Amino acid sequence: MMLRLLFALLLLCGASPSLADTVWLLNGDRLSGQVRLFDGGTLLLETEFGGIVRINAKSVATLETRQRMVIRHQRWRGRKQYATLRAAEQPGRVTLVTHGEPFTVALADLYQIMPTRKMLEDWIWRGNVDFALDFQRGDTDIDDRDIMVLTDFRHNNWRHNLRGEYNREYKDEVRSIDNYLAQYSLDYFIDRNWFWQGRLQYRRDDIEEIARRRSLGTGPGYQFWDNELGAFSLTSLLNVDDYEYADGGDERTASMAVRWDYNRFLVGKTLEIFTNGEIGVPLSSAVSEKLDAQAGLRFRLTSWASFNIRAEWDRVVGDGSINQRRYTLGLGVAW
Template sequence: MFPKALLCVAATCAMSNAFADTVWLKNGDRITGTIKVFDGGKLMVDTAYGGSIPVDMKQVKTLETDQPLLVRQDAYDSEMAKALKPADDGKVILANGDAPKTVELASIQQLMKPKPLVQDLSWKGNIDAALDFKRAETDTDDYNLAFKTTARHGRWRHTADGEYNRETEDGVTGTDNWGLEYSLDRFITDQWFWQGRLNYKHDNIEDIRRQRTVGTGPGYQFWDDELGAFSLGGLLNRTDYTFSDGRKENFYSMAVKWDYNRYLVGKTVEFFTTGELGRPLSNVADYNLDAEVGLRYKVTEWASLNLKYEKDLITGTTNGNDLDSSRYTAGFGVTW
């Protein structure tokens, strides 16, 4: 019985190794696990012993996987490979039935699991919620709900985000606002893109009750991979203000917009900041700032804790109805 048990264990281990993806490095090391994605020069491999490991593709000798992957060798064309088989140094074999093809690893720009409908669709996002209820001499209720999602297909990228804030103290509402934004990016090269966006904010408390901004302009993507992303954009905006007394103002402005996030400690901690700094082309206001910065800690693969600081500032308005709002939130959320 004992030898048979050992034989079963050995067979199970052999089967598990057979189904594992393998990455051979130029220094002679070997990594086994599951290939998740290759993008931005980094090959992400999920391992049972070290979690998600980013590997510089320049250090990869060859690799092997039995899972179907979408292989992109330029910005426009991609093909489905039923499996990847090891080849000579710096090469890999795309196994497609009776027509295998050997390609240079350096020619591959992206590897990803195909999606059911749009095969090269990449979709990610998060929802963060913060709630605070206090019952004492002063009763306070605080709510904050925010979301952001990004989908990319080929040369197009869609980004949508929104936020809702409400604070009450002894039944008196001191904060009550919400905002939505949608932007569409068309990549001209792998880094340069042109963006169009629409932003709307509504506030039931502040003097500036409604803000609507339509903008367009160029942007540059410094990187976008499994470890994070960073982009900068310059926008020409048309903004419309509606004040609490019913007056309306509109103006054009130039703005710089940024979007940065970076994963640390083995993708457990995420640092992120987004925002926009603008200056009107007329004397309606000095400048406006809408920004946030925060940390997100992943408790599980999908659940996270978050800590954020938000700043909304409009100074130098002609009628003196400036806006200066700061907010700290801590809560929980989900990511995908």
């Protein structure tokens, strides 16, 4: 039931508002949709009839957009231009319309085209759900289940971030791993890059020495970029951390932490590199170090399905210690 509801929401949120861009191919065909990205020799066009369509840039004669795009040219030395695109008469060329005079360039000289990201309009919802199942039968029977959910909602100056994890493993019907995590953070953007974050996190582990961890933190962050090709941000937090141990003890401490969140799409958005995590130093506690990090790859099988490889490291050093490293392979959905 939950999976059906999730897919229904994805279909509703994935509906395109207004498809007004046009792509002409060298074979004479014409496609209508929304240009999502031109990068790595691939044009991504979102259509009403087929979702995201990948087009080899060598097959494109010209294109036209109603939306304002970010343009990067081979000869502009890293600088970018903002323009709408108009069809050119000669195949293999396109006309850029800026605040000045229109000028025509070769498509082969453009290495990147992407829509401008509207900061203060509309809802933006993105996320991933990754599943990993492992069943082994032999001298030792292993049943392993892992689920991770990462999603964020953005509207006006506010961004809501949700993260959830569930990990359980049995070896010969004996639990060897049993934990889950829930995290919510709220960002308020002061300008296009700077934001202030408040974060609440809860972890429970029925196997390790530290049975429960609660963390409440706040601090400034900086968004280096956030576009169709990915995002990168750093956040510094002042946290209040509560630890409950399996033997019944507990402890409260303050800590300073740095969080990072990075993802980058390659090869026409077919491959995604990602890493996120937090490293913290308690200010006064028997806990001397904590690290929560993950990194991996996602390979897009379709516009919404992916194959993922992920490595995780959860480490706490102190009176009660945790040092878990996990490596998973699985499937997921993205939107």
